[in-house]
Amino acid sequence: MYIRFVNYLDKINQYRKSKISNRNFLIILAVIVGVLAGLAAAVLKSLTHHIEEFLQSDWHWKYKYYLYFIFPMIGIFLTVLYIKYFIRKTKFETGLTPLLYAISKKSSKVEAHNIYSQIITAAVTVGFGGSTGLEAPIVTSGSAIGSNLGRLLGLSYREITMLVACGAAAGIAGAFNSPVAGIVFAIEILLPEFTIPAFIPLLLSAATAAVVARLFYTQQLFFLVTEGWKVNALFYYVILACFIGLFSIYFTKANYAVKGLFYKIKHPYTKVIVGGLMLGILVFLFPTLYGEGYITIKGLLKGDYQAVINNSIFADYNTIPALVVLFTVVTIFMKSIATLVTLGAGGNGGTFAPSLIMGGLIGFIFAYVVNLSGLAQLNVSNFIVAGMAAALGSIMHAPLTGIFLIAEITGGYILMVPLMITTAISYAINRSSQKHSIYTKALADKGELLSHDDKDTTVLNQMKLKYLIEKTYPQLHMNDLISVKMTEIMQSHKNICAVTDELGDFKGIIYIEELFNEMINHPDKENLQASYLVQPAPNAITENDDLKMVLEKMEQDNVWILPVLTAQNQYLGFVSKTAIFNKYRALLMRQNDYMG
Incomplete structure (x- = not known):
């Protein structure tokens, strides 16, 4: 049966080579990848939010809120069980580092199980309260679709890499309804060398995924109403960028420290218990840490400046500005710890969404404090948006992705200049201390990273x-x-x-x-x-x-x-x-x- 299938595919390939040029065939495949990745994004978001809705609203039990201590542990435990019993032949890895390694050293081979296993494990982890994002799993899922489709059709390494990038772009486009950011992300993070012919497949894949995801999942992520930006506020955007740049350096170093601590714990279930208990306590004290955390940012953008503290045990003191400021600052640092603990304990997710949340909170607290001090009256929503772009761009070393993603998902194109200033400065500060991002440092240390600057090394790594x-x-x-x-x-x-x-x-x-x-x-x-x-x-x-x-x-x-x-x-x-x-x-x- 397998031999007959292979022979049938070979006949199809021979026929299409005689009728369709490589360029046009890749465009067709890019659209197919876009459709499938868009469906995957819609499934992941819907599944995650259904789990969250069931645990938080639909399930009624007198003492259910006591289970919020252990909900995150349950999610991580289910993830670890799934990996142990359903993914036996290959290694399951999270984040974007394994994807970069696959492009660099594995001929862009992304294991087929990632198409569905990333969706299942991420939905369970985040749905039960794991403090990570869904974007890295959906990028990996989309890239796996592109990789396996290309391998199935016997394409070359470069063509498969192109489809991997198309899958990644489609994943971002489907997750955020942001096709431009998806294209920029693929170029900035995944493609070792960008060429003009690559732009068309990326464009079609991202646009297709955005349309497909929109058909099945129509919920808007953020709503931003702004009057634009003022020239006299540019000084404060620069100061905000400096704060976020320094915070991104802290987050990068904290990432290695927490990973090192959990690496010392050899037994997987011990990791689950230790990490789950830590996460449960953090979520109980700081409810914003539950799941992705976008709800809090939505509240802040609407002008609800007590959104961070409202659902916590300190909610009765939400009228005290100093306490709101202190609680938000602590929440920012606890979000970084909660994210890294979730991943270290065995949960699946990424640092994409946490970067946005932490940056948004820093932007909020900065503008809020300036307004309280009377030094100036800043548009708080604008600074939240600028903070998100700056944090994402500096932590991921992807400034263009940060700028275009935030501009698209908030409709804040009118803020393009502040977004560019804050993101560029914060990225420059991080890059001055950290040559590589949290995704690429481990590969660079091993000499396994594709280099944009050194073509010889790039080719030798292949x-x-x-x-x-x-x-x-x-x-x-x-x-x-x-x-x-x-x-x-x-x-x-x-x-x-x-x-x-x-x-x-x-x-x-x-x-x-x-x-x-x-x-x-x-x-x-x-x-x-x-x-x-x-x-x-x-x-x-x-x-x-x-x-x-x-x-x-x-x-x-x-x-x-x-x-x-x-x-x-x-x-x-x-x-x-x-x-x-x-x-x-x-x-x-x-x-x-x-x-x-």
């Missing part, structure tokens, strides 16, 4: 050493007689051979030129053993080494060939500069032909 190993070099054992192996050595036409022991452990190399000299001049050449001629290799590499590092070793030792070993010192073969450069040229040619 190549895998194990496919370049040459196994045709002669291999001798330590006790082998050279005279017996001479015919085999001469027929190989190689200038070097490997020497191992009987168990295959690598012992060194023999240069063929030196071997010939000894066979001519040695008095007992008939009994000459490999052990007599073996010498240590100038360097050795393992099959998992990075190719850039391999080339650096070759330059350092001034050699054109190096032996490749396993981690257990077992000999595998040799890799040469020639093989690496040939593959490098082939990849460049394939990229030049991309979408031709």
Whole structure:
């Protein structure tokens, strides 16, 4: 059955190649990806909000509010159970880092289960109160749709990567009804090199997803009524940008610290209990932390400046401005902790929505305090919107995404200048301290990140050493007689051979030129053993080494060939500069032909 299916697909591919150009075929696939990703976004948002609605409104029980202590733990526990029992063959990963790794090192292969598993686990985590966002899961789900559709149709790496980016753009467009932000996000975060031909598939995919998601889920995220911005408020936008830039640095560092703490907890259910209890207490004290948290921002944009404190145990004191200010400031920092605890404990989600919430709250509290002080009268809603854009742009290192996303979802295009100023400054402050974003730092530390600036590294990261190993070099054992192996050595036409022991452990190399000299001049050449001629290799590499590092070793030792070993010192073969450069040229040619 499988062989028949493959043959049928092959016939379809052959037919479409003769009738449709690569460019047009990718456009068709981009629309299909947009439809499917739009449906996925609608399903995820609807499922999450139905769970929230059931727990908060539809389910009536005298003591149900005591369960708010453990609702987040239940959501994380269900997520961990699902991953354990339904995703067995592959590793389940959250966030955008695995997606970037797939593009960089796995030929844009995103496992098929991500199409649905990201939706299920994110809906359960966030629906039960996990303090994360739905955007990273829907981006991964959309990218998985693009990746698997491309692989199914036998497309090249670059074409599959294009569909992965289309899926990501469609996911953002469907989640926020913001097609422009979806396109910008895909270009800024995922595509290693943007080319004009790539714009059309991204445009169609994002627009299609926005339309499809809108058909099934019509709820508007934010409503913004603004009179525009004033020139004399620009100074305060700059100050706000500085605060958010500094906060984004804190959040980035807190991300690594909390991840490190949970990494030390080895048992998954211990993580669930520890993280769930911490999250339950935080949600009880600060209700804004429940789920995505957009409801609070909606209230603030409508002028309800007590929205942060109203549903908390401190609601009776909501008429005291100083307490509102203090409570909001603490909520901002607790939101960052709650988000990172949710993810560290095993929940699924992303930092997209939390970035918006934290930035919006910082913008609110800044304008609110300035107004209370009498220094100026600022439009609080405008500063909330600017804060959201600045936080998203600086934390994700995606300033354009922050600007266009907020402009689209709030209708705040009239605020484009303040959005640009706050986002650019906050991003510059974060970038001065953090070269990489929270998504890319782990990959950069391992040398696995596609580089926009270094094309050589980008291409080398797409190549895998194990496919370049040459196994045709002669291999001798330590006790082998050279005279017996001479015919085999001469027929190989190689200038070097490997020497191992009987168990295959690598012992060194023999240069063929030196071997010939000894066979001519040695008095007992008939009994000459490999052990007599073996010498240590100038360097050795393992099959998992990075190719850039391999080339650096070759330059350092001034050699054109190096032996490749396993981690257990077992000999595998040799890799040469020639093989690496040939593959490098082939990849460049394939990229030049991309979408031709």
